[in-house]
Amino acid sequence: MTSDLIYICAGSGLVGLALYRLSTCRDMLLRVLSLNVLAVGVAMLFLASARHAGITDAVPQAFVLTGIVVLVAVTAALLALAERVDGQDDE
Amino acid sequence: MTPILYVLGLTLTTAGVGFLLIAALGVWRLPDVMSRLHALTKADTAGLTLIALGAACLTGRLDTLLALGLCIILVGLSGATMGHLIARTHLSETDSE
Amino acid sequence: MSLAFDILLTIGIFFTAAATLGMRDRVGSVVGFVVAGLLVALSWVRLGAPDVALAEAAIGAGLTGALLLRSSGRLKPVERLISPPSHRFIVALIAAAFAGALAWAVYTASGAALYPALVSERLASSGVTNPVTAVLLNFRAWDTLLEIAVLFAALILVRIVAPAVPQPVALGELMLPFARIIVPMCAFLAGHLLWQGASVPGGAFQAGAMLAGGLLVLMLGGFAAPTPRLMSWGAMLALVGLAVFSLAALGAEVLTGTLLLYPDGTAKFWILGIEAALTLSIAAMLCLLFCGVPRRPLK
Numbered sequence: 440m441t442s443d444l445i446y447i448c449a450g451s452g453l454v455g456l457a458l459y460r461l462s463t464c465r466d467m468l469l470r471v472l473s474l475n476v477l478a479v480g481v482a483m484l485f486l487a488s489a490r491h492a493g494i495t496d497a498v499p500q501a502f503v504l505t506g507i508v509v510l511v512a513v514t515a516a517l518l519a520l521a522e523r524v525d526g527q528d529d530e
Numbered sequence: 531m532t533p534i535l536y537v538l539g540l541t542l543t544t545a546g547v548g549f550l551l552i553a554a555l556g557v558w559r560l561p562d563v564m565s566r567l568h569a570l571t572k573a574d575t576a577g578l579t580l581i582a583l584g585a586a587c588l589t590g591r592l593d594t595l596l597a598l599g600l601c602i603i604l605v606g607l608s609g610a611t612m613g614h615l616i617a618r619t620h621l622s623e624t625d626s627e
Numbered sequence: 628m629s630l631a632f633d634i635l636l637t638i639g640i641f642f643t644a645a646a647t648l649g650m651r652d653r654v655g656s657v658v659g660f661v662v663a664g665l666l667v668a669l670s671w672v673r674l675g676a677p678d679v680a681l682a683e684a685a686i687g688a689g690l691t692g693a694l695l696l697r698s699s700g701r702l703k704p705v706e707r708l709i710s711p712p713s714h715r716f717i718v719a720l721i722a723a724a725f726a727g728a729l730a731w732a733v734y735t736a737s738g739a740a741l742y743p744a745l746v747s748e749r750l751a752s753s754g755v756t757n758p759v760t761a762v763l764l765n766f767r768a769w770d771t772l773l774e775i776a777v778l779f780a781a782l783i784l785v786r787i788v789a790p791a792v793p794q795p796v797a798l799g800e801l802m803l804p805f806a807r808i809i810v811p812m813c814a815f816l817a818g819h820l821l822w823q824g825a826s827v828p829g830g831a832f833q834a835g836a837m838l839a840g841g842l843l844v845l846m847l848g849g850f851a852a853p854t855p856r857l858m859s860w861g862a863m864l865a866l867v868g869l870a871v872f873s874l875a876a877l878g879a880e881v882l883t884g885t886l887l888l889y890p891d892g893t894a895k896f897w898i899l900g901i902e903a904a905l906t907l908s909i910a911a912m913l914c915l916l917f918c919g920v921p922r923r924p925l926k
Binding site for chain 3: 451452
């Protein structure tokens with residue numbers, strides 16, 4: 440059992456956990472949290488399959504880096520929208 | 531890497547892990563926010579410092595020691611400030627009740 | 628030995644994530660997320676991706692945690708789970724089956740690794756020696772340009788939706804000594820990360836995130852109040868990165884005929900210039916995503 444298999448299992452476990460929570464919960468904050476965990480799981484799958492003979496491929500690393508930055512932008516936008524929708528329900 | 535440095539590194543790291551376990555035990559079992567803050571700021575920072583010093587001894591290089599020293603300073607600083615802020619908030623919340 | 632460490636780390640990540648997503652307390656969820664983010668950063672180091680580890684710790688755990696914490700105080704509490712237990716059971720089965728199928732598919736997928744050879748043979752002419760920086764700012768610079776555009780689009784959305792600006796409260800006497808040490812150190816470390824990103828793990832994104840952390844300490848500690856004037860300066864700084872990158876792309880097109888193909892021998896200077904502008908711009912963008920962008924009142 441190589442360490443790649445461990446991280447692949449962990450990554451898909453995180454993906455499954457995030458999908459479960461995303462489908463069964465109504466709280467916006469928890470949904471945004473599940474989205475973040477989903478992205479982390481996918482990134483783990485990406486990087487675990489990018490190891491060849493001990494060296495990690497540079498292109499998937501760049502993709503995951505881009506993904507992290509895009510995820511923070513999406514999280515900020517989603518939270519701004521969630522706050523606005525919450526305020527809308529008040530009116 | 532000399533055997534002395536190796537043994538010293540192992541001892542420091544083990545002691546640091548022990549301190550961190552005590553900190554975790556304290557955060558779990560202590561009853562009040564204020565007493566948990568004691569466990570967190572003191573034992574946590576001490577454990578981290580010992581582990582960092584042990585890791586620097588185990589690698590045996592000077593630039594690692596400098597980088598880990600910076601880590602220790604930053605963690606100690608932010609730990610102290612965080613403890614202060616949490617205590618302030620807790621006091622203001624309990625005072626207003 | 629390292630296998631045992633990997634197993635323990637992944638068990639820790641999984642259970643922290645499960646605790647985060649299953650907790651009733653909002654602040655506890657966010658704190659659990661930050662802890663999971665730090666453990667995940669450790670796993671990136673184990674997988675041989677230190678650049679990604681730096682970015683995950685700074686942006687993924689730190690800044691996302693700050694954003695979530697800001698919103699957790701503002702969103703109204705909602706009933707957590709409205710699905711009946713039978714629904715949850717079926718969804719859990721489907722999710723577990725999907726996760727298992729995904730793991731099996733990724734593990735048994737065989738493909739030729741064609742990127743490492745391509746990257747290593749062109750690395751010498753790319754101007755930097757860190758392959759990740761070379762891929763981000765030279766080989767796939769187009770993706771990075773679009774990424775900055777995505778950040779900018781999120782900023783526009785935040786401006787239109789206009790969440791409330793976090794007003795700093797008085798945080799006590801310890802903030803001033805803390806800020807006196809942390810803010811210059813953040814600026815210094817950001818410059819260091821930017822410069823060393825050419826040869827060892829580092830780069831513009833990590834440096835920008837560290838600078839954003841310093842700016843947030845300034846703002847939340849009450850030393851630089853988020854006045855509209857200050858934030859419009861921040862918005863202009865955010866535009867600088869996108870503008871410099873686009874101008875560099877067009878300039879490269881004018882000079883060599885292909886978009887973002889740097890002229891021979893000068894790639895190092897192009898990359899450094901773009902990275903410097905990107906650092907300032909990313910710091911400003913991340914801060915503005917946290918604070919909200921001010922709207923000038925219509926006259």
